[in-house]
Amino acid sequence: MLGYFGPKGTFTHQALRTVSDDEAIAFPSVRAALDAVRTGEVRAAVVPIENSVEGGVSATLDELIAGSPLAIIGEIVIPVEFGLYAREELRLEDIRQVLTHGHAAAQCREWLATHLPNANITEAGSTAGAAAEVSRPDSHYDAAVSARVAGRLYGLTELAYQIEDNPGAVTRFVLVGRPGPLPGRTGADKTTLVAYMREDHSGALLEILQQFAVRGVNLSRIESRPTKTTLGSYCFSIDAEGHAHDRRMAEALEGLHRICPTVHFLGSYPRADKVRPSIGIGFSDAEFDEASAWVQGLDRETVTRD
Numbered sequence: 038m039l040g041y042f043g044p045k046g047t048f049t050h051q052a053l054r055t056v057s058d059d060e061a062i063a064f065p066s067v068r069a070a071l072d073a074v075r076t077g078e079v080r081a082a083v084v085p086i087e088n089s090v091e092g093g094v095s096a097t098l099d100e101l102i103a104g105s106p107l108a109i110i111g112e113i114v115i116p117v118e119f120g121l122y123a124r125e126e127l128r129l130e131d132i133r134q135v136l137t138h139g140h141a142a143a144q145c146r147e148w149l150a151t152h153l154p155n156a157n158i159t160e161a162g163s164t165a166g167a168a169a170e171v172s173r174p175d176s177h178y179d180a181a182v183s184a185r186v187a188g189r190l191y192g193l194t195e196l197a198y199q200i201e202d203n204p205g206a207v208t209r210f211v212l213v214g215r216p217g218p219l220p221g222r223t224g225a226d227k228t229t230l231v232a233y234m235r236e237d238h239s240g241a242l243l244e245i246l247q248q249f250a251v252r253g254v255n256l257s258r259i260e261s262r263p264t265k266t267t268l269g270s271y272c273f274s275i276d277a278e279g280h281a282h283d284r285r286m287a288e289a290l291e292g293l294h295r296i297c298p299t300v301h302f303l304g305s306y307p308r309a310d311k312v313r314p315s316i317g318i319g320f321s322d323a324e325f326d327e328a329s330a331w332v333q334g335l336d337r338e339t340v341t342r343d
């Protein structure tokens with residue numbers, strides 16, 4: 038059984054539907070969905086991790102490394118379009134209280150400021166949770182910003198559609214399970230990890246980046262997250278192109294392990310877009326193998342000096 042950040046009608050639910058039609062369990066938060074994976078209540082869960090407008094989803098980035106280890110086993114990317122949904126009797130000019138997810142509010146900021154300048158925007162656990170709340174006849178809230186699917190599901194009227202400030206926005210979701218054998222290499226893979234610096238010093242981030250750069254590994258996301266210990270203490274959440282079984286990635290991971298006190302490996306999994314990284318000259322598995330064989334054989338070589 039799979040789980041997802043719900044309730045029914047969230048963008049996360051739509052992302053799950055693109056990979057499975059089976060019955061799945063909705064959880065009210067990212068944390069609850071990931072805890073259900075940890076306890077074994079579900080085999081895996083879908084949660085949002087990154088939006089093309091708002092960036093990383095902090096709740097997910099933090100929960101992935103809190104508690105017992107988890108592994109990302111797949112990713113899904115879907116377009117996100119928002120509408121404004123209200124109870125039948127309300128018109129746009131009646132809307133005073135809007136409820137939605139923080140990421141959704143941020144993606145529709147301009148539209149809300151222009152069309153509902155006097156409305157209060159309140160943050161809800163999810164866009165679909167907001168639509169469900171607005172559908173209650175005695176709700177304090179007049180309208181929800183959500184997916185069209187959620188507006189319909191909770192019997193609301195669409196007052197506006199495609200109200201996002203950046204058309205073409207997408208959100209990336211990950212399928213998270215318990216650690217086990219890595220999904221096989223496809224040639225178009227991604228690896229996610231969190232690296233902690235040894236101590237704060239000049240060039241610490243550069244040292245982490247160098248581990249990837251000198252092995253020809255491209256990064257597709259890097260963001261700092263507070264370690265939650267002291268002010269100014271950060272770790273780095275990283276997506277890198279490639280699989281831990283690629284020689285260049287394996288060597289980059291070894292390098293990180295040598296220089297960082299802690300590295301949380303969060304998985305290697307197929308990329309949603311199936312795009313293969315371009316591998317620079319000297320960075321293919323064959324070239325790493327050939328170079329290793331050369332080093333192994335050095336003591337058999339005859340060195341002649343003048």
Ligand SMILES: O=C(O)C(=O)C[C@]1(C(=O)O)C=C[C@@H](O)C=C1
Pocket residue numbers: 042046047048049050085088094117138140141162163164165208
């Ligand atoms: O509330 C939802 O519908 C979600 O799936 C969460 C979420 C997010 O966390 O970013 C997902 C996609 C949208 O960008 C807005 C909200």
